[in-house]
Amino acid sequence: MKTIGLIGKNVGMTNISLDNGMNVSCTIINVNTCYIIQIKTIKNDGYSSIQIGSGEKNIKNFNKSLLGHFKKSGVSPKKKLLEIKGDFDENSYKIGQLINVSIFNVGDTVNVTGISKGKGFQGVVKRHKFSGVGERSHGQHNRLRSAGSIGAGSTPSKVFKGKKMAGRMGNNKVTIKNLKILKIDIDRNLLIIKGSVPGNKNSFLMIKKKIWN
Template identity: 70%
Template sequence: MVGLIGKNIGMTSIFLKNGENVPCTLVQAGPCYIVQIKTIENDGYSSIQLGIDDQKIQKINKSLLNHFKKAGLSPKKKLLEFKVNKVSDFILGNLINIDFFKEGELVNVKGISKGKGFQGVIKRHNFSGVGERTHGQHNRLRAPGSIGAGSDPSRVFKGKKMAGRMGNKSVTIKNIKILKIDINHNIMILKGAVPGNKNSYLMIQKKEWN
């Protein structure tokens, strides 16, 4: 798999040729630069590290600054790795643009989902609550109910669906269709929604080209 780093611009909707109105997401895919090339001999696996968006030098430490200088590049805000089979096809410091994507093909999009904070079981796990307001239950409408027996096993099993932090996790959505591509502005229109907030970074992957 190989791909690009993208930035979530926002959602809109477009009309297809058949008149269907579909929701879609605008993504700025690239331009990305090859910051590092990892090989099996040196690192144990083969991959390329891509960087996007310039970062101020004042916000970069010396070790990371030298990392970019080896590639002859200015500091980048976001770095992501993409596994590849042949690292010989890539040159350190080169630009990878959106032009190797095609309209109509399917891609996998990975990102960090929106954080919802600490949530209860109804919002987090779609529980229905203990019961209605009758029979003396005045404060149990959104309660989780019993979480386990007291005597045996005398504990709560790991992984029990309970209240807790919701969202802010790595999420991958597979087989998202590319509706349109604007090569001049590095804009990609994807069908449906993708993980994350506006201006959040995304990993857009496709099958490795020949």
């Protein structure tokens, strides 16, 4: 088994009609030109993988070690890097090679990884779907969306780690698995995937597909 993948940008969502007449919600992903930056082999590095780069970034934002890394591949510095591990044929891939959406097929299922939308500091009702303490009654004040008791009495006299409480919500690395590719536009490097994906518009996404040999 090996994995292939690309880096793309979330363009947005739309509806399309399938052959059976059903309308489905889907996400359009612009797969920017991805280049192979590095190829690792079992002989030299202990494992086999390829590193893909995509997205332009101002050269002043890179340190010398990264600039040397890109210079060795002959590719301009890229904003996002993705390493894909697997048993790759060394003759099929070359450093500096351009990869596009042609590596996917309509009907493939892919895993899409991105950074979810940040929602800031949220309470337990929004963050963990708590129902609150209950109905407002005489004498209660601001208790409708409260978490309620968080302790376990005098024994053990502490709050256990992992307790669901208020805190920062979103802005996490999220992977949605088994999303189906509905359409592919090779000319414009677009993937149309059924369903939603993590992140805002114009955010970077990692699209991966597993191949069972």
